[in-house]
Amino acid sequence: MSGAHTRKLSAAESIRKFCVACMGGSYVLVSECAQTDCPLHAYRLGQAGEAARPPVRTIRRQCLACCCGNREQVRACAASPSCRAPFDPCPLWRFRLGSRPEIFERRRKKARRTLLTLPGLVIEKPANQEAS
């Protein structure tokens, strides 16, 4: 086992890798890609203009298209970096939920800690606090 550390790709780099795979490894075909309706098109060269939506949101769109709009299927996508045959790892997998995994996890932990309140919902005080 090698101790080499593999740097994780950014969202834009992951899109680039996905596009190169989509075009059978041809960088020329990626640059010539005419599929302007593909969600990844603006990022196929690795970066997009300032007007483009953020790359993680772009990946989310692509993943929803890949799974016919089914969010649960996107979440359950089996094409992780550690997947085995018959699956192949998908370069977009880390970002399929629409944010960087670290940020997604931080948000989820925060949501667990936050008490949800609904308009009109009255939370009664415990009996020992009413008499004071």
Ligand code: SF4
């Ligand atoms: S923009 Fe879409 S169709 Fe074009 S190379 Fe990338 S993934 Fe393939």
Ligand code: SF4
């Ligand atoms: S990460 Fe999964 S859902 Fe997203 S494009 Fe790749 S295979 Fe499809």
